[in-house]
Amino acid sequence: MSEINSPADVASLERALIAGAARDGITFVQFVSSRYSVSTKELERADGPPRPSFAEMRAAMERGEIQEAMARFTGGPGLASEVQALHAALGGGEIDGTLVVEVRRTGDGYMVRHSRELAELSPARLVLDGGYRYPGRPAAGMARPEGVEVTARPTDPVVLAEVAALVGEFTERAMALRGEAPDFGAGCSEEELLAAETAIGVRLPEDLRALYRTVRADLGEVGLLGAQSLLPLDALVSGYLEGEPGTDVESGGLFPVNAAIFDSEPPDRIRRLTRSDWWLTFATDFGCNSCAVDLDPAPSGTRGQLFEYGRDFHSHVGYIADSVLSLLRRVVVALRAGGVTATEEGYLELPARLGRSRMPRYCESHVVGTSGTAQILAGIDVPRHTQQLYLNDGLIIELGELAVLPNLRELSVNRAGGVVGVLPARLPVEGLSIGAMSFDAEALRGHPALWHLKLDVPTLSIAPLATIPGLAHLDLSGSGVTDLELLDGFPALRVLTLDAGQWRRLREAGRVPRGLAGAAMTGRTYLADALDWKRSLVHRGM
Structure with a gap:
């Protein structure tokens, strides 16, 4: 062309x-x-x-x-x-x-x-400040944790000796099962490791260094790290340097599918972030999931811990092990225990969860009907595990009853008759969507954690929403708002979604909020109207 x-x-x-x-x-x-x-x-x-x-x-x-x-x-x-x-x-x-x-x-x-001029149409979406970030979505340049500075110090000899012994035993046992030795390739030299670390500006954990000193990669998916297969060192480097440095486990920009980032299990080991300069992807399951080493853990975690992310993970990552060495030990222990076989293709049939994370059921979805909210919530087996909740087609939804879910971070109420009560302030709800025939925004007054809100209500006063200190993203496109002009007084508002009529109303009143980082206009949007809308926002110096 x-x-x-x-x-x-x-x-x-x-x-x-x-x-x-x-x-x-x-x-x-x-x-x-x-x-x-x-x-x-x-x-x-x-x-x-x-x-x-x-x-x-x-x-x-x-x-x-x-x-x-x-x-x-x-x-x-x-x-x-x-x-x-x-x-x-x-x-x-x-x-x-x-x-x-x-x-x-x-x-x-x-x-x-x-x-x-536009990246989307019907709905039309604009990014007016590409540098703006929602909570838990840090930009590159994060503070450097201690102990990751690049040095010429050789790999710890004690760690190297143990890793080499474990790899050697794995190779022997795998050869006995497969009939041939795995092709791991020759390990890297200290000079190659130092060059790679210099390129990314980070020293690898000692056990990962030792693994790369011992083998080149596991591209044959033999199972050295269970479900995870070691990538070549140059793939680690190129992946780290692509785009923003580090690892990005989820990208949603200013219009994410999910607002909250959910905790992994066990909780408080991995920081609830969508990306980090200090996450290094070094392995894959060759099934659209990847494995990263974490150099900046949450308070209960350990430096060098492993997690997986990718196609099978939505707004969270999966904790695997506290270190490469720990996982390697578990693989060899499984081989020693016997019962492992090899397929005709040479893959070892190790225990299914070896090298995998274990995530309890964190998302609940229920049809409420005429049942009480408390009755529905009583059916949840382990309330502390629930971080995401969908309540559908309920006659009445009582927000106060949600107090039994101490770790609830995202709530979606769909097609409700009415939503009553007050959302408990102690709940860490960051994302909330309510579609109901009746709802009073007083229920959300001053909520300390809420930053992403969508309301679909026939008649709504938004005055109480101005008291929510962190309300950054607001979608009112499905609501009949009686006092829409109040939006220009919302202190934290950065991304706003309205329908064409609502945007027109704000423009005619001269009350379009300033300082928006993003904006969206829902429904069918003719191109000429979308361009006029965009230019009006840009002209205001948004």
């Missing part, structure tokens, strides 16, 4: 989009194009088949009709490729950044609009 870069090419691609929309009976469609994908945000048809539901998509897949269903779902054959071609044309032959495209039927013709 590099040759598509002239105004004539852009015009021809716009005509192709119009022709495709007319062919498929599309009256309105919006796309967001990035380097790797094109997503359909809104789609309307006049006479053509309606956009299929996900259930219909699954049924089509079972019938072998997935291509036809995908065409209906994404806007018709060829439109995605035309959008990316347009993206490249506008970028001088390169697909860079994000392009939003809108094709809309007007009267007897069609109109095509596109812009590179």
Whole structure:
């Protein structure tokens, strides 16, 4: 597509989009194009088949009709490729950044609009201060813990001797089971270790140094560290230096799916953060999860402890062991105990949880109905484990009853008749979403932990919310707010989500809050309106 870069090419691609929309009976469609994908945000048809539901998509897949269903779902054959071609044309032959495209039927013709000023549309989202961070989401440059300074001191000989002996025993036992020795490769030299540590500015724990001095990597997934496989030293370095230094276990920007970061088990060993300069990823399960060593633990943790994160973890990490050496010992002990076999591919069938974390059930979801809130909560086996709670379709939800969940950090009340009582101040609730026919915001007055709030209530006064000291993210787009203009007096507000009418109301009153780091406008948002909204916020010097 590099040759598509002239105004004539852009015009021809716009005509192709119009022709495709007319062919498929599309009256309105919006796309967001990035380097790797094109997503359909809104789609309307006049006479053509309606956009299929996900259930219909699954049924089509079972019938072998997935291509036809995908065409209906994404806007018709060829439109995605035309959008990316347009993206490249506008970028001088390169697909860079994000392009939003809108094709809309007007009267007897069609109109095509596109812009590179927005990253999202329907809903439209803006990042006005890229440096702003929510609680638990620190930027790079965290204070350096003691004992991680790079030095030329060789690896502790006592630790090195034990690690070498354990690896040697593992190799012998694995060879007896597999019929051949694992291919771990030759270990690194002290000079290689020092060069790697100098590059990242951190000295590795002695047991991890010793492991790298003994083996190069476990890319064959033999099981030296149980479910975790050691990565080469250069992969540790490149991973650490990619983006912000350290390890980022979850990225949600200013619009995260979950507000709270949940504690691992046992609690208070790993800091509740989404990233840290002092987390070093050194292993993987080759199943979209990774393992990191922690050099800056929480008060009850130990430097050098291990945790896993990735696809199977949502807003938390999983504690594995207090050290590399501890995990290596456990693996060898399991081999000594017998009962371990090898598959035909040479994988050792070690105990399933070896090298894995053990996370109790931290999320509860219940249909409340006409039951009392206390009755529902009484059915939770271990209340202290519950950190995330969904209460659905309840006639009445009593917030005061939640006091039995001492570690509750995130609460979502959905489709309730009424929500009554006061949210106990001693609960560490950081994220709260309430959808109810009736709710009084007095229930949240002055709550010390709450910073992320979404309210979907037909009639609502927000005056009490101004007393919440840390309220940084507020979504009122589903509420009928009687005193919306009070928002410009909320002291901690940094990210605001409203619908188009609410934003218009604030703009007309001259009461749009200053100092916003992010903003969102929900619902179908026409591109011209979204650009006008964005420019008005930027013009105010947000």
